[in-house]
Amino acid sequence: MHYKESLGSRIYVAIAYIIVTIFSIACIYPILHVLAVSFSSKVAVNAGLVNIIPVDFSLDAYEFVMRGGAFFTAFAVSVKRTLLGVVISMVFVILAGYPLSKTKRQFSARNFYMWFFVFTMLFSGGMIPSYIVVSKLGLIDSLWALILPAAVPVYYLILFQNFVKSLPDGLIEAAYIDGAGEGTVLGKIILPLSKPILATLVLFIAVNHWNAWFDGMIYMNRPENYPLQTYLQTIVVQVNLKAVTSLGDVTNISPQNSKSAQIILAMLPIVIVYPFLQKYFTKGIVLGSVKG
Amino acid sequence: MKKFKKEWPFHLMLLPAVIMVIIFNYVPMAGVSLAFLDYKPAKGLAKAAFVGWKQFETLFENPNFFLALKNTVIIAGWKLITGLIVPLVLALLLNEIRKSWYKRVAQTLIYLPYFISWVLMAGIIVDIFSPTDGLVNRALESFGVEPIYFLGSNTWARFTMILTNIWKEAGWGTIIFMAALTGVDLNLYEAAVIDGAGRLKQMQHVTIPAIVPTIVLVGTLSLSNVLNAGFDQIYNLMTGVTMETLDIIDTLVYRIGVQNGQFSLATAAGLFKSVVSSFFIILSYRLADKLAGYKIF
Numbered sequence A: 001m002h003y004k005e006s007l008g009s010r011i012y013v014a015i016a017y018i019i020v021t022i023f024s025i026a027c028i029y030p031i032l033h034v035l036a037v038s039f040s041s042k043v044a045v046n047a048g049l050v051n052i053i054p055v056d057f058s059l060d061a062y063e064f065v066m067r068g069g070a071f072f073t074a075f076a077v078s079v080k081r082t083l084l085g086v087v088i089s090m091v092f093v094i095l096a097g098y099p100l101s102k103t104k105r106q107f108s109a110r111n112f113y114m115w116f117f118v119f120t121m122l123f124s125g126g127m128i129p130s131y132i133v134v135s136k137l138g139l140i141d142s143l144w145a146l147i148l149p150a151a152v153p154v155y156y157l158i159l160f161q162n163f164v165k166s167l168p169d170g171l172i173e174a175a176y177i178d179g180a181g182e183g184t185v186l187g188k189i190i191l192p193l194s195k196p197i198l199a200t201l202v203l204f205i206a207v208n209h210w211n212a213w214f215d216g217m218i219y220m221n222r223p224e225n226y227p228l229q230t231y232l233q234t235i236v237v238q239v240n241l242k243a244v245t246s247l248g249d250v251t252n253i254s255p256q257n258s259k260s261a262q263i264i265l266a267m268l269p270i271v272i273v274y275p276f277l278q279k280y281f282t283k284g285i286v287l288g289s290v291k292g
Numbered sequence B: 001m002k003k004f005k006k007e008w009p010f011h012l013m014l015l016p017a018v019i020m021v022i023i024f025n026y027v028p029m030a031g032v033s034l035a036f037l038d039y040k041p042a043k044g045l046a047k048a049a050f051v052g053w054k055q056f057e058t059l060f061e062n063p064n065f066f067l068a069l070k071n072t073v074i075i076a077g078w079k080l081i082t083g084l085i086v087p088l089v090l091a092l093l094l095n096e097i098r099k100s101w102y103k104r105v106a107q108t109l110i111y112l113p114y115f116i117s118w119v120l121m122a123g124i125i126v127d128i129f130s131p132t133d134g135l136v137n138r139a140l141e142s143f144g145v146e147p148i149y150f151l152g153s154n155t156w157a158r159f160t161m162i163l164t165n166i167w168k169e170a171g172w173g174t175i176i177f178m179a180a181l182t183g184v185d186l187n188l189y190e191a192a193v194i195d196g197a198g199r200l201k202q203m204q205h206v207t208i209p210a211i212v213p214t215i216v217l218v219g220t221l222s223l224s225n226v227l228n229a230g231f232d233q234i235y236n237l238m239t240g241v242t243m244e245t246l247d248i249i250d251t252l253v254y255r256i257g258v259q260n261g262q263f264s265l266a267t268a269a270g271l272f273k274s275v276v277s278s279f280f281i282i283l284s285y286r287l288a289d290k291l292a293g294y295k296i297f
Helices: A007-038 A042-046 A060-066 A070-100 A110-122 A127-136 A154-165 A169-177 A182-193 A195-211 A214-219 A228-237 A241-247 A255-288 B002-036 B054-061 B063-096 B100-115 B118-128 B135-142 B157-182 B186-194 B199-225 B231-237 B249-259 B263-292
Strands: none
Touching: A007 A255, A007 B063, A007 B100, A007 B118, A007 B135, A007 B157, A007 B199, A042 A255, A060 A255, A070 A110, A070 A154, A070 A182, A070 A195, A070 A228, A070 A255, A070 B002, A110 A154, A110 B002, A110 B263, A127 A214, A127 B002, A127 B249, A127 B263, A154 A195, A169 A182, A182 A195, A182 B002, A195 A228, A195 A255, A214 A228, A228 A255, A228 B118, A228 B231, A255 B100, A255 B118, A255 B157, B002 B054, B002 B263, B054 B263, B063 B100, B063 B157, B063 B199, B063 B249, B100 B157, B118 B135, B118 B157, B118 B231, B157 B199, B157 B231, B186 B199, B199 B263, B231 B249, B249 B263
8 A cells, every 4th residue: 555645744754764764873973982982093093083983993092901900800709600590580580489489379478578578678777788788798899799699589589580480370270180380380391481571581681791880899999809891991091091000011002092992892792692582582571571 | 278278389489589679678768777876887887876867967058959959850850841741742743754764763863872882972962962062063163153162151051961861761751651642542633634735734634632641640740850960961070170169969868978978967868858759750640540540560
């Protein structure tokens, strides 16, 4: 069916294209700029010649960063905390989320537990009491300080139980009749059916761990224990002087070069999983929404 | 007892998570009692004297606290408003783009910053807004505009926070509105076309009514952030000069607590924020339930 759209409609569509295009470019432009700086020569960068295309293409900044040292130590800490953190949080979410998905008739204490968890979303002790708890437990400078305090992500727990609640009851009933226990039901029936929400939560939790920096700053005293984002916070955001001195005798790259290269490298894991993130993100929003 | 026999596996499954939440959420909640003590880390908790509301008095006598409160509300308020309008407009406009590849590319670019940490974003922002060789000032210079100290002057700092917040966070709201828009029945558009409705009329009579519940939901839920002006962003972009317009409650708590070691005073400031926030969180859930039928569980 082809018909002529009115002038007003066509102007509106044209405006939509223009604004969306401008906003999209504005979103990506600064990132492209940093990418270009990371691949440009020191001279070009210092002269302010670099826009979004590398000038005097050079890999020196990456060579410098790759040479090892603090960046790699921090990168390793982040990889460790992300892997461990995801596994641990998922265990808690699955184990606690399944009973919570039951109705009050099936599990009489369900609403009590639910409020027990939800209350932590309404009120929190704040930064200082949390810090004291972590330090009294002797977790300062330990990897566990980055994992345990947020090991039970209550909001994701709620998303998970909402999803399980929406699964058809028939299969579970049938398993009970066959004499299956709760563990079997969870492992053999619920989990295989929950793959979409599990994938979504794994991605969310992994990104949160990768991007976290504040816990590293307050719970880690020794810089060699910093996760990547905390380490970068000290060199990227805090005054550039530090980066200058740490470059030492390296003369073929500027602090801005190395800073840009490190930003790009830290962003890389996110960019790699981004297609999945995008796919599951919308899904997660729809999956976790409350039905009825 | 019979009930427990049947339900014990559920209690067992919940146990690990319950223990973790008690240790890392409920014990710190009890820790807010620090706000009523005079706690010195060196002396230990047992020797801390009970001082009643003294910490709060000290806090309320401190002009920096009210400055931080004012900055928090102003910055958070602007973020709430822009956080609702910008994603809404973007989603409505994206919805008009019928070339599917174009729409996909645009969505990919617009959502990306949301997934990148504030630390990295701050690194980029410091770079592009630099008054000497930043991209933005280089562009302005070519129009003959004098360099602007976006991050270094109190005239511009708040504006820069709100602008860069749109850059980073608008993607999230857009995703939510787009999810709502894809749920709109396409037959409604066809019917509208048959009735002779142009694009604007379709938006007015089909699209907007379809996403009003989502708008109400996002709006009411964001109320819970009235005192969250964004620690991650502000802490990483604030300088000594811009403290006057950027210092927020969270950065103040961090400074007096972690940097100055005044644990009790910082806890009092944190408690003040928690209590006010709780009120707004409960209010926002209530409103979301009433106006949009949203229940958290």
